[in-house]
Amino acid sequence: MASPDAEQAAPTEPARWRDLDMLLSRPGNLVAASFDPSPTLRDLLGSLVEVLVVGAGGLGCELLKDLALSGFKKLHVIDMDTIDVSNLNRQFLFRVQDVGKSKAEVAANRVMERVSGVNIVPHFCRIEDKEIEFYSQFHIIVLGLDSIEARSYINSVACGFLEYDSNDNPLEETVKPMVDGGTEGFKGHARVIIPGTTPCFECNIWLFPPQVKFPLCTLAETPRTAAHCIEYAHLIKWDEVHPGKPFDADDAEHMQWIYSEALKRAELFGISGVTYSLTQGVVKNIIPAIASTNAIISAACALEAFKLISGCSKNVSNYLTYNGLEGTHIKVTEFVRDKDCLVCGPGTLIELDTSSTLAEFIKMLEEHPKLRISKASVTHEGNNLYMQSPEVLEQMTRPNLSLPMFELLKEVPYATVHATGMAENNGKKVSSLRKLRVAFKGVGASKMDTAESS
Amino acid sequence: MINLFKIKGQKKDDAATANGKPAAKKQSPGELRLHKDIAELNLPKTTKISFPNGKDDLMNFETTIKPDEGYYVGGKFVFTFQVPPVYPHEPPKVKCKTKVYHPNIDLEGNVCLNILREDWKPVLNINTIVYGLNLLFSQPNDEDPLNHEAAAVLRDDPKKFEKNVQRAMAGGYVGETHFPRCV
CATH class of the missing domain: 1.10.10.520 (Ubiquitin activating enzymes (Uba3). Chain: B, domain 2)
Known part of the structure; x- marks a missing residue:
């Protein structure tokens, strides 16, 4: 290491990963129950775990670099944006000559050039353009986004994979964890979302202040x-x-x-x-972005992703907030799930005969001890099966009442539907919107049936 | 948390899951909330609702208001509602499709109603907005003008305002501006 050139070269492979290997090869008191320290753990992490980074902007650039340097080798990144000259002060993977090119593509290439052995697949498109199936290949999704709408979409996709057994416990293999980062000027957050265990994005959406709008x-x-x-x-x-x-x-x-x-x-x-x-x-509702805030939040997110996957230490539970505006302040708050969350909640399991009609189903909702929803309107994945009101919709959906639910739900063994109606709560009738898991008796080998018979 | 060795054996399971449950278009929480709002609508008798794109697109609809009191009795006013996916975190975009001579609605159909912008709260709903729109016709307000000529006339000469409204609704000119008939 005498010449100046050699000093600037990247560290040799084992040296680069020395600290990581220490974390992964030694037991500890804060490790997850499933943690199995071993010198080969880093290789497993790199060869088995597929990570999706959503957003290749201020946070995304940092995240890709941090994840690549944390041993993740199979990364995907999705972003619909192209590089603007105003990004260059903090989105450090981009250069002046990249202006106008896809953020995802340039970011992927730059990180691959710098960290050997890492493969990053860029997706230059909107998150909504991808089939839902695309998202199922990933073991963890890390979000570096700047909008409520995009977070809400990814959250609903990830929670959409979640299935529950008949005791309302999440089925482990259907859990798609997310780590969500966000910054605004000197403030930021990093949160760990494990659908079915920690609150999902929709459970706490009320945390967001309303946008300022002028009359x-x-x-x-x-x-x-x-x-x-x-x-x-x-x-x-x-x-x-x-x-x-x-x-x-x-x-x-x-x-x-x-x-x-x-x-x-x-x-x-x-x-x-x-x-x-x-x-x-x-x-465009642009908020000033501070490079260091992105770096701090991204580091926290990458670390949470790393711990979540390896189990080498405890995760934050479950919402970290950072404020660098007045002094420096970091706090972790444990938010709780909304047990009736329409997105991540289990909903109420209802078993139907394949011959049960929609009218019979609506009657069941009225009599179901956990629900007691009267005058229910029912919707299934954007398909309005029955609307009690207004009159125009009632007329359009009335013919469905006499059809079997099995037919209306396209003959799948089980499906999620939503019902709106008046339900009793502490003796008072209040309007409620409920998630229902419909399972058809004797159809397919649905997971719920298996769980019930075992 | 996630057992790496489990992931190893998981590939096969993934395929099995995909078989049992085809990935379907997700219904956004905003759509579900709107479904509730629509199913529980309690419209005043002045107001009718329609869904131009059929029963499965609730995010875009129209309401027709026929005021039964005030300056605008006899008129018929159509409003378009565009509900964003993040509803009710953000309010619907409401525009008046009928060109109207009104202090709080401009000639492009922009509506000045506080709950549509600065005072929107997620606890409000479609019903609240419909009632707000009805209020604009029973009590046009010269203090928050979007059409400031109309507001000035209402403030300074209510008789003349009434005549102007009648003329506009019957299909005619108020000043330089032509209004299509809407009675």
Whole structure:
């Protein structure tokens, strides 16, 4: 190691993994019950475990690097975005010449160049474009996203794989764990979601504060801030001048138009502060990103993923929040599941004969001791089987009442349906929405039947 | 937590799971919540609802309001609702499809109703919005104007406002603006 060149070379293979091997080859007091320390554990981790990273932006770049350096060798990354020049300050896998290219593809290549033996498959598309089956191949999904909508989608896909036995215990082989990271300026969170065990994203969705929205009439009549002027141009003026032409926030010409309109309006009302970057910020709801926050949160996520897979230490239980704004503060809060969660909850198991009609099913819901839902409306995977009201929908769905549920649910051995109706709660009738697991007696060898007979 | 040696033997199980249960399009929590809202609608008798895309698309629907009191009696106003997947975390986008002379609705159909934007809360529902829209017709409000000419007339000369509303609803001009007939 005398020459300067040699000093800069990557560490040799065993040296690079020395610390990791210490974690994986020694027993400890905080290890999971299933943890089996061994010198070959790192190889197993690399050769068997498939990880999906959702998002290749600020968090995604960090996550891919951290996971690759934590011994994961089979990674996939999905992102629909292309690289923008404004990403370069923190999305360190990208260079000026990459602007305009797919984030997922460039990020995958850069990490593969730097960490030998790692294979990263990029997916340059929307998360909704992938078949549900695509997501089932992964042992763990790590999220580096910036929207509630995308998190909610991945959460519902991952929880969709979850199955319960007849005692409402999750079946281990159907559990698809997630680690969700998120940052906003100096603040961030990392949470471990084990569907059926820890709260899923939907159990705690109320944690998110509502987005700030200005009253339209303030925008139209009494703007007071630069943001008001921008939102006026965006929400009111655009449609007035371009009827029928949808606004596209990723089109630079559209954004320029909004900016110049906002500027005119600001002048009219004597308001200062409208800039092109503020216009982008307001219209696209951009929050300033801090590179170190991404690094800290991503490190926490990668570590949780590593512990979750290897069992070499305890996971956080289950929600870590970081605040670097006033001093530095990290706290772990244990949130609890919503037992009636429509996404990750077990729902109520109902066994039906293949001949039972929808009308009979609705009557069963009324008599079921755990449910007692009267006047139920029933939906199955976006298919409205029966709606009690309004009248138009009742008429359209009424013919289904006399059909067997088995036929309506496309003759599968078991299915999840949702019912809305009035249910009794402490003597009071309240409206409720319930998840129901329907199993047909004597059809297929469904897991529930097996669990029941054993 | 996850036993690596179990993963090793798991590949075969995966195939078996796929056989028993075809992966289906998931219903988003927003769609489910909306299903509940729609099933429990308790519409005022002024209001009718329709689903242009059939019984399985509840996320896009229309309501028709025929006010039974106030300036707009006799008129018929259609509103389109677009419900986002993250409903009820975010409110539906509501637009007035009928061109209307109204202080709180502009000529592009934007509606100034507090619960549609700044005061939206996830505990509110479609019914609340429908009642809010009805209120706009029984009590148009000159303090939160989107169409400020109409608001000024309502504030300064309610008689003239009433005439303008009648003229607009019958299909005619108010100032430079033509309104299609909606009675």
